[in-house]
Amino acid sequence: MATRPARQGDRVTIVDVAAAAGVSRQTVSNALNKPHLLAAETLEKVHAAINDLGFAPNVAAQQLRRRRASAYGFEVNPSGAGRMGHILDGFLVEMTAAAPDHAAHLVTFAPELDRLIEGYDRLLGTGLVDGFVLGDTRHGDPRPDWLLEQGVPFVTFGRIWDRPDLDGWVDVDGRAGVRLGVEHLLSQGYERVAWLGWPDGSPVGDDRRAGWLDGLTASGHDADASMAVESVQDLSQATAAAERLLRGLKGRGAIVCASDLLALGAIRAIRNHDLRLGTDIGVVGFDDTDVAEALSLTSLRQPLRPAAEAAWRILASGHQSRPHGIPGAAATDDEGDGHAERTALLPPTLTIRASSTPEPSGTPTGRTTRRSSTS
Amino acid sequence: MATRPARQGDRVTIVDVAAAAGVSRQTVSNALNKPHLLAAETLEKVHAAINDLGFAPNVAAQQLRRRRASAYGFEVNPSGAGRMGHILDGFLVEMTAAAPDHAAHLVTFAPELDRLIEGYDRLLGTGLVDGFVLGDTRHGDPRPDWLLEQGVPFVTFGRIWDRPDLDGWVDVDGRAGVRLGVEHLLSQGYERVAWLGWPDGSPVGDDRRAGWLDGLTASGHDADASMAVESVQDLSQATAAAERLLRGLKGRGAIVCASDLLALGAIRAIRNHDLRLGTDIGVVGFDDTDVAEALSLTSLRQPLRPAAEAAWRILASGHQSRPHGIPGAAATDDEGDGHAERTALLPPTLTIRASSTPEPSGTPTGRTTRRSSTS
DNA sequence: GGACACGATTTGAACGTTCAAATCCGGTGG
DNA sequence: CCACCGGATTTGAACGTTCAAATCGTGTCC
Numbered sequence: 001m002a003t004r005p006a007r008q009g010d011r012v013t014i015v016d017v018a019a020a021a022g023v024s025r026q027t028v029s030n031a032l033n034k035p036h037l038l039a040a041e042t043l044e045k046v047h048a049a050i051n052d053l054g055f056a057p058n059v060a061a062q063q064l065r066r067r068r069a070s071a072y073g074f075e076v077n078p079s080g081a082g083r084m085g086h087i088l089d090g091f092l093v094e095m096t097a098a099a100p101d102h103a104a105h106l107v108t109f110a111p112e113l114d115r116l117i118e119g120y121d122r123l124l125g126t127g128l129v130d131g132f133v134l135g136d137t138r139h140g141d142p143r144p145d146w147l148l149e150q151g152v153p154f155v156t157f158g159r160i161w162d163r164p165d166l167d168g169w170v171d172v173d174g175r176a177g178v179r180l181g182v183e184h185l186l187s188q189g190y191e192r193v194a195w196l197g198w199p200d201g202s203p204v205g206d207d208r209r210a211g212w213l214d215g216l217t218a219s220g221h222d223a224d225a226s227m228a229v230e231s232v233q234d235l236s237q238a239t240a241a242a243e244r245l246l247r248g249l250k251g252r253g254a255i256v257c258a259s260d261l262l263a264l265g266a267i268r269a270i271r272n273h274d275l276r277l278g279t280d281i282g283v284v285g286f287d288d289t290d291v292a293e294a295l296s297l298t299s300l301r302q303p304l305r306p307a308a309e310a311a312w313r314i315l316a317s318g319h320q321s322r323p324h325g326i327p328g329a330a331a332t333d334d335e336g337d338g339h340a341e342r343t344a345l346l347p348p349t350l351t352i353r354a355s356s357t358p359e360p361s362g363t364p365t366g367r368t369t370r371r372s373s374t375s
Numbered sequence: 376m377a378t379r380p381a382r383q384g385d386r387v388t389i390v391d392v393a394a395a396a397g398v399s400r401q402t403v404s405n406a407l408n409k410p411h412l413l414a415a416e417t418l419e420k421v422h423a424a425i426n427d428l429g430f431a432p433n434v435a436a437q438q439l440r441r442r443r444a445s446a447y448g449f450e451v452n453p454s455g456a457g458r459m460g461h462i463l464d465g466f467l468v469e470m471t472a473a474a475p476d477h478a479a480h481l482v483t484f485a486p487e488l489d490r491l492i493e494g495y496d497r498l499l500g501t502g503l504v505d506g507f508v509l510g511d512t513r514h515g516d517p518r519p520d521w522l523l524e525q526g527v528p529f530v531t532f533g534r535i536w537d538r539p540d541l542d543g544w545v546d547v548d549g550r551a552g553v554r555l556g557v558e559h560l561l562s563q564g565y566e567r568v569a570w571l572g573w574p575d576g577s578p579v580g581d582d583r584r585a586g587w588l589d590g591l592t593a594s595g596h597d598a599d600a601s602m603a604v605e606s607v608q609d610l611s612q613a614t615a616a617a618e619r620l621l622r623g624l625k626g627r628g629a630i631v632c633a634s635d636l637l638a639l640g641a642i643r644a645i646r647n648h649d650l651r652l653g654t655d656i657g658v659v660g661f662d663d664t665d666v667a668e669a670l671s672l673t674s675l676r677q678p679l680r681p682a683a684e685a686a687w688r689i690l691a692s693g694h695q696s697r698p699h700g701i702p703g704a705a706a707t708d709d710e711g712d713g714h715a716e717r718t719a720l721l722p723p724t725l726t727i728r729a730s731s732t733p734e735p736s737g738t739p740t741g742r743t744t745r746r747s748s749t750s
Numbered sequence: 751g752g753a754c755a756c757g758a759t760t761t762g763a764a765c766g767t768t769c770a771a772a773t774c775c776g777g778t779g780g
Numbered sequence: 781c782c783a784c785c786g787g788a789t790t791t792g793a794a795c796g797t798t799c800a801a802a803t804c805g806t807g808t809c810c
Contacts, residue, residue, distance in 0.1 A: 011502070011796090013795095013796055013797085014796065014797065015796080023759075023760090024759065024760050024761080025760080025761090025796095025797085025798095026759075026760065026761080026797095026798080026799095027758090027759060027760075029797070029798060030758095030759085030798095033798080037757085037758075037759090038758075038759085039757085039758065039759090042758080042759085054500070056497065056500035056501045057501060057796080057797070058439070058501060058502045058795085058796050058797070059501040059502055059503045060435045060436075060438035060439040060444065060502055060795085060796080060797090061435075061439050061765090061795070061796035061797040061798085062796085062797060062798080063435035063438075063765095063797095064433070064435040064436050064439055064764095064765050064766065064767085064795090064796080064797075064798095065764075065765050065796080065797045065798045065799075066765085066797080066798065066799095067765070069435065071482075074483075076467070076468045076471050076472070077468070077472075078468060078469060078472050078680070086461060086464065086665070089461065089464035089465075089467075089468070090454060090464075092451070092464075092467075092483065093451045093452070093453055093454070093464070093483075093485070094453060096451050096483040096484060096485045097451070097452075097453050097485035099484075099485075102497065105482050105483070105484065105503070106482070106483050107446075107480050107481070107482055108449075108467065108468075108471040108480070108481050108483065109471060109474075109480065110468070110471045110472035110474075122431065122477065125429070125431035126431045126432060126433060126434040127386070127433045127434055127435055127766095128434045128480070235669050235670070235671075261665075261669055264669055271646070289665065290461070290636075290664065290665065290666060291665060291666055291669065294610050294636055294639055294666065295610075296610075305453070386766090388765095388766055388767085389766065389767065389768095390766080398789075398790090399789065399790050399791080400766095400767085400768095400790080400791090401767095401768080401769095401789075401790065401791080402788085402789060402790075404767070404768060405768095405788095405789085408768080412787085412788075412789085413788075413789085414787085414788065414789090417788080417789085432766080432767070433765085433766050433767070435765085435766080435767090436765070436766035436767040436768085436795090437766080437767060437768080438767095438795095439765090439766080439767075439768095439794095439795045439796065439797085440766080440767045440768045440769075440794075440795050441767080441768065441769090441795085442795070502796095
């Protein structure tokens with residue numbers, strides 16, 4: 001209730017509380033950590049004393065004695081380096097906000113990129129953190145193997161595509177998301193839905209493209225190859241690619257894109273052809289960035305908060321990531337009873353804006369959201 | 376050199392090192408913290424042992440004994456809340472990267488917004504951090520006063536406009552930045568330069584607007600009121616405002632904007648009037664966001680890395696922020712000799728792209744940067 | 751009525767480091 | 781020859797908490 005008395009003299013310790021409550025050190029400790037051991041009456045006394053004195057346990061002392069930091073390292077990189085870009089910033093923020101009530105925290109760190117493992121090792125060696133959150137998982141990433149070998153707990157945001165046998169990841173179901181986008185466009189009356197994606201070979205890109213196919217086939221549409229086109233993550237190239245698409249999209253067509261930047265290219269191409277965004281050609285982007293908001297672009301938004309919550313659950317679930325997929329028994333991964341899930345695949349939501357609304361009426365400034373269901 | 380032996384059994388402690396080097400506990404400690412006390416030979420022996428064993432001091436033990444965490448709290452808020460938006464994410468990243476070599480770190484936290492101070496108090500009370508980085512300083516912010524009262528060290532990113540007497544801040548000189556933008560446009564041959572800013576009353580906005588005036592008057596141009604127009608941070612309103620401007624800007628004109636979003640509005644207006652961006656009308660934005668990059672928009676970039684470095688210096692400079700501005704002596708704030716600066720006002724740099732290039736020639740895809748000098 | 755179990759609480763020790771003070775030792779001056 | 785100095789190093793204690801084991805009652809069973 002009362003904020004701690006302003007830094008007057010020495011800190012309040014567990015011993016002060018014990019004296020005030022007329023009990024021993026350890027009883028106070030137990031009141032905090034194992035309340036079931038105390039008589040109800042005693043517990044109350046102790047809590048009163050804690051409030052009176054404004055006691056808060058010293059984290060460093062706890063870490064030292066418990067031999068664990070209850071903290072996790074979160075690698076960040078000065079801009080440009082990671083293609084994940086700002087999504088990761090958002091994930092960091094959400095993980096911070098979702099941290100289990102004051103029981104754990106995040107420490108940011110920025111290892112030198114040519115001595116990545118050394119940076120992780122350092123943080124671990126000092127006991128500053130117990131484990132890590134890996135913000136992305138690039139191809140050929142040395143970190144998962146190393147961490148596994150060391151027996152260090154970690155979660156990754158993004159599947160570990162290299163190692164399908166590993167659990168301990170959280171990811172967004174891009175495939176289901178894109179499918180949602182396709183279905184939305186079809187339901188809006190656009191007759192053909194094309195795909196503007198990245199070049200083959202990126203797991204994330206390929207996954208999203210599959211969602212496009214899913215959406216078409218599930219609705220009884222067929223997709224000929226001319227309706228899919230690819231571009232690297234660059235505005236002018238994306239614009240050129242989209243223009244190729246537009247030639248094939250007579251009438252009321254639409255384009256689903258692997259990113260908001262690609263979608264921006266599509267929008268430019270539409271303008272160049274003197275077509276009207278939404279009214280003539282629908283567009284859906286991915287990530288719901290500032291660009292999407294600014295341009296009234298319908299876009300798929302990654303559910304970062306739920307992802308963050310799942311990540312904490314995974315970190316808590318076991319301090320040991322283990323390979324799974326035992327050949328013997330059919331893996332019923334979702335047991336129940338404390339047997340926590342060690343993977344989470346979350347469906348994006350669709351933020352609907354004017355770029356996917358054929359009629360200028362409807363919800364003009366309003367913003368709607370739909371959640372896809374993971375297949 | 377060698378990474379620590381893989382978590383085999385117990386941790387390596389200072390005592391192990393001492394034994395290996397044939398010296399005492401404290402000597403090892405001194406080797407790390409007060410090397411000048413040791414004989415050269417001994418120092419070498421100890422370092423050898425440290426490397427051999429892969430010793431890294433336990434942070435929790437240090438924190439406990441030293442009675443300081445060497446860590447600082449960095450408040451983050453789930454998106455939407457802060458208008459500073461993603462700049463703050465960038466600042467967090469840069470501060471992490473600029474952390475004085477492993478001597479301090481950042482802990483993120485997300486207090487409940489209606490119990491803000493409580494969140495700060497909690498973090499402090501547990502000894503988890505020694506102080507804070509305040510990512511923004513809103514009007515009527517309760518935090519600076521409270522922290523001051525508690526004697527807690529902190530830096531703010533952004534001047535404390537409410538309390539000009541306080542030091543301990545780092546900020547970007549928006550005024551100098553905008554002036555740079557104006558001068559750049561004039562030097563490119565645009566004849567008139569208009570201002571698209573935010574409504575009066577925001578300190579940041581007013582400051583940037585002043586930079587526009589600076590730029591014009593310094594170049595012998597005069598600014599009539601019709602050349603400045605304002606809009607809230609919203610695309611359609613910004614577009615409308617920019618269109619008003621365009622009517623007055625006959626010939627080769629240009630628009631400097633208080634943000635990239637406003638600049639986007641300007642770009643739209645330019646398109647609507649069938650003018651060519653850059654060639655007919657120049658535009659400069661502010662913050663050099665993804666939008667700017669995607670649209671080839673010349674924009675002012677906040678020097679986050681230098682700002683982060685300055686912030687660390689301020690945190691280190693004294694563990695007590697103090698009011699300054701003693702009436703007696705003229706304040707020569709920049710003494711020298713260890714008397715560290717407790718404020719830093721840093722000039723943005725201009726990232727030049729096609730939107731401020733009248734000739735389609737010049738540097739086509741190339742990107743140039745110019746630094747403004749703080750007045 | 752004594753052995754025993756069990757709930758509630760306390761005591762001793764330890765986590766790994768640094769502070770403060772003590773010790774050791776060769777050298778110097780009276 | 782002894783007192784004293786100062787550089788180099790060591791020893792004792794403490795930082796604030798939790799683990800592990802001990803203690804203290806009270807009640808139960810045979």
